[in-house]
Amino acid sequence: MKGSFFCVDNYIGLRYNNITDSDISDGDLAVEVFILPESSERGALTEAVFYILLSLYTPMHGYGIMQNVSRLSGGRVNLGAGTLYGALNTLLEKSWIHALQTDKDSRKKEYVITPLGQTAAQAEMERLKELLENARQIIGGQLQ
Template sequence: MKQAGGPMTEAMYYVLLTLMNPSHGYQLMQAITEVSSGRVKMGPGTLYGVLARMQKEGLIVLADNDGRRKTYAITADGEQALRQEYHRLVAMIEDGVLLKEGDRDA
C-alpha cells in the first residue's frame, strides 16, 4: 500500500469514505457533497483523476462495469489507508486543544 500514513488529499479521503458503499461516478459526486455537508463539491474531471490514481495504487477496484457505468469499491488496503488518515486527522484536532486552552507554559 502506497499511502503509508502520509497525508491524503481531501478528494481522496472523501472518495474512499463514500466508497465504503460501492458506487458509480455520479453517485460518488452526490455522496461526497452530502457527506461533506456541501463543503466539498467534486466535478467529473477531479473525480475520475482521483479514481484512476487510487485504482492504480490498489486502494479501490472496479467492482462492476455494465458498459454504461462503472461501479467502484474500496479494497482492504483502501480501508486501512482511510482509517490511518482518519486517525491522523483526529490526532491533529486533539493537538489543536492548545488553541482552546492557550499556551501550556507550566
Template sequence: MSDRSDRALQEPTLLLLTALADEPRHGYAILQEVKKISGGRVTLRTGTLYSALERLLNEGQIQVHREEIVSGRLRRTYTLAPAGRATLASEAERLHATASEAERRLGLHRPGPKGATA
C-alpha cells in the first residue's frame, strides 16, 4: 500500500475513485461514470482503465466487490476500500481549499449564509 497523503492525485485516479465512492461498479459502468462525472471531458480507454484498476487494487485503494461469469467472461465489480475512501476524502478537501483560495484571490468568494460573519 502506498502513502498518497503528500501528493495530489492524477485526474484519472481521482475520477476512478469518485466513480466508486457511492456504489460498486464493473468496468464498463466505471467508464460511463467517469465520462459523466467529467461532463464528457474525460473518456478512458479500456486498457487504461484496467491498468489503473490493477494498480489501485495493488495499492489497497479499491477492492473486488464481486466476481461473476457473464456471457462466458469473468466480470469483476469494484468498490472503494477504506484506504481509497480516506484518499478520496483527503483529495476532496485539498481541491476544495485550493478552489476556495483561487475564488478569494479572484474576488469571486461567495458570501456565507445570511447572518454569518467572516
C-alpha cells in the first residue's frame, strides 16, 4: 500500500509505504513524519496564485480559470496563458491542484484544488485576515 496523508492544519505530514526489506514481515508499514513549514516561512501567495486556487474549488480548464480570475478580481488580475500555465505547473508540483482525466479527444485539461491546496488557500486567507486586522488597528486608530 503506497500513499500519503497530510495533516496540514498543524503542519504535520505523514507518508507511508510498504516495507519490502527481508528483515520485516510483509504488511508492515514504514512511516515518515515530517514538519511542514509554518505559513510565514512559506511566504505569501501571489494574488494570481490565490485567485487560481479559489477558482479551482470548481473544476476548470485553463481558459475558464483565466476568465474566473478576472471576474473574481474585478478585472484587476488578467492572466496570460504563459503565466497561467507556469503557475498551474508549479501548483501541480506542490500537489496543491490535480489534473482531472479527460476524454482522449479533448484538448482541454481540467484542474481541481486538492485538500493540500485548500489548506494553503485557507492559510493565506488567515494571513490576509491578520494583515487587515493589523491595518485596521493602526490606520483605524489614527482616524478616530
